[in-house]
Amino acid sequence: MGAFDPIATYEKGTYIETDTGNKVSRKATITGATNIILGGKSIIQTGSILRGDLRRSTAGQHVVITMGRYCLIGEGAIVRPPGKMYKGSFTFYPLRISDFVQIGPNSIIEAASIGSGVEIGKNCIIGKFVIIKDLAVILPDTVLPEGTVVPSMSVWSGNPGKLVDTLPETYQEAMEAKCKSYYQRFRAT
Numbered sequence: 001m002g003a004f005d006p007i008a009t010y011e012k013g014t015y016i017e018t019d020t021g022n023k024v025s026r027k028a029t030i031t032g033a034t035n036i037i038l039g040g041k042s043i044i045q046t047g048s049i050l051r052g053d054l055r056r057s058t059a060g061q062h063v064v065i066t067m068g069r070y071c072l073i074g075e076g077a078i079v080r081p082p083g084k085m086y087k088g089s090f091t092f093y094p095l096r097i098s099d100f101v102q103i104g105p106n107s108i109i110e111a112a113s114i115g116s117g118v119e120i121g122k123n124c125i126i127g128k129f130v131i132i133k134d135l136a137v138i139l140p141d142t143v144l145p146e147g148t149v150v151p152s153m154s155v156w157s158g159n160p161g162k163l164v165d166t167l168p169e170t171y172q173e174a175m176e177a178k179c180k181s182y183y184q185r186f187r188a189t
Helices: 171-185
Strands: 008-010 015-017 023-025 029-031 036-040 049-051 065-069 083-086 089-092 095-097 136-138 154-157 162-166 186-188
Touching: 171 186
Parallel strands: 008 186, 029 049, 036 065, 065 095, 136 154
Antiparallel strands: 015 023, 083 089, 154 162
16 A cells, blocks of 8 residues: 555446546446445446345335445445345345445445445455444455444454454554555556
8 A cells, every 4th residue: 555556457448437536347237326326436346236226115216325435346246235024025224335445356245334444355245234333344254144233443354253353543544545545546558
């Protein structure tokens, strides 16, 4: 994470850049796009899936997935809202992802909320209605069962995921710099 980090390149035309600076792979699957809000300067990589079509069955427009700024959805990651039976019918609930969040490749996310400055490693499974507070790290291959609450400044690992470490006070600045740096280095060739 510095001046000597290699530039992450992609072929020109394989990503769409929005007015707010989001870079979305043409090979990402985004269903129900009108129900998804991207905050800006986020990257959705090849093969990732965002399920905005999974929403409450009542009339009207509903925001299903909200994502903040400087987020990264890794290759092959699946992001979908959590759902459960409520008053006799199955319904979905919104998923909120804050700023400076990195979701690793091939992870499956069904959380209720993911706080700011969260890093989720590759091949993780984040169960339904999980709440990850600000500034947390989920190590690769971790499984967080339904309803888990991950506190701030913590590191989780394992299956099922458990607290294994805490983060230093400087983690917030480091994570924000890491996310901004990756976005700036992610360029078309």
